[in-house]
Amino acid sequence: MKKAVAIGLGVISAAWLGACGDGGWGNQNVPPPPAPAPTPVTDAQGFYSGMDSGNDSVTSVVLDSGTYYFIWANSITGSFGVVQGTATAAGGQFNSTNAKNYLLGTSTVVNSTISAVYTAKSNLAGTITPASGTVGYTSFSGTYSTVYEQTPNLANIAGTYQGAAGSLNAVDASASVTLSASGALVGSGSSGCRFSGTAKPHANGNVYDLTVTFGGTPCVDAGQSVTGVLLVNNGKLIATGTLADRSDAFLLVGTAQ
Structure with missing residues (x-):
């Protein structure tokens, strides 16, 4: 998570209208509407605190939907930023292809991917790789917090x-x-x-x-x-x-x- 200058998942509901006319269809039974898709729930959800390879402290927030926010800060330089996106997380594998690394105060956002491994309610560790160049490349690790x-x-x-x-x-x-x-x-x-x-x-x-x-x-x-x-x-x-x-x-x- 590159140093910076010092400083919704909507639930869609559909209304179903069904009617049977008196014509050729007769009074057929209208099939019930399909059940709404459940909100994704990942066992990677939680708070994780740790460090990255740039000596930044990192607080990671992974929601039940897979949306995540990795907040990083450096107590020496006073710089901070956030990496945000959505991940697929299951079976100990955490991957994201739409990460954005916001380098606050620099007018720069770096499109990135994340490849990580996790143990539910224990730890999360991986690598953030920029889509091009080297700005924003880092490895990170964090330990789960029961505060979640x-x-x-x-x-x-x-x-x-x-x-x-x-x-x-x-x-x-x-x-x-x-x-x-x-x-x-x-x-x-x-x-x-x-x-x-x-x-x-x-x-x-x-x-x-x-x-x-x-x-x-x-x-x-x-x-x-x-x-x-x-x-x-x-x-x-x-x-x-x-x-x-x-x-x-x-x-x-x-x-x-």
């Missing part, structure tokens, strides 16, 4: 968090967000960009589905919204998401005040 198995509770994590935030084209070295017990959040960065949104418990795991909408100027993605995830552990918050077309990503990391 706790019951999410917005009231327990409500409060104000102070840290840093960034997107591809801008980094706020100082940013804050306040999260209410109802899941409403408001925040701002040192650039003057303001944003608001909501967080609600995800269907599985101690993680929250996140939507953030940016205000006007000077926000880089003014008026646009990102969707992603929010998680809090031991007073540390991570909020991250991407625009619908995945052309940009947002990441905020903070500590409870």
Whole structure:
């Protein structure tokens, strides 16, 4: 995960209308509609914490759907970023062909693939390979955290968090967000960009589905919204998401005040 400048799965329901006329078909029995396809559930889901070959700390979030967010940060340089995509994960093999490595503050996103192995509720390790060139190439490993198995509770994590935030084209070295017990959040960065949104418990795991909408100027993605995830552990918050077309990503990391 290359150093950067310092700083939804929708459930589609269909309405079925069936009718039998009085003509040539007679009063036939209308077959029932097919059952909706189940939401994919992977045993790779969870939180993993570890390091990559660039000496960045890495927090990996793998959802039950296979969508993942790998958040990396370097405590020495102050740089951070996120790798996002969807993976097929089964039988100990974790693979993704649509990874995007967002190098925050550099105006660069690197299309990548991920090849990894995992043991359910134990570890995840692999390699991120750029589609071309060498920028963003890294190996990583992480250990599973049982924090993922706790019951999410917005009231327990409500409060104000102070840290840093960034997107591809801008980094706020100082940013804050306040999260209410109802899941409403408001925040701002040192650039003057303001944003608001909501967080609600995800269907599985101690993680929250996140939507953030940016205000006007000077926000880089003014008026646009990102969707992603929010998680809090031991007073540390991570909020991250991407625009619908995945052309940009947002990441905020903070500590409870």
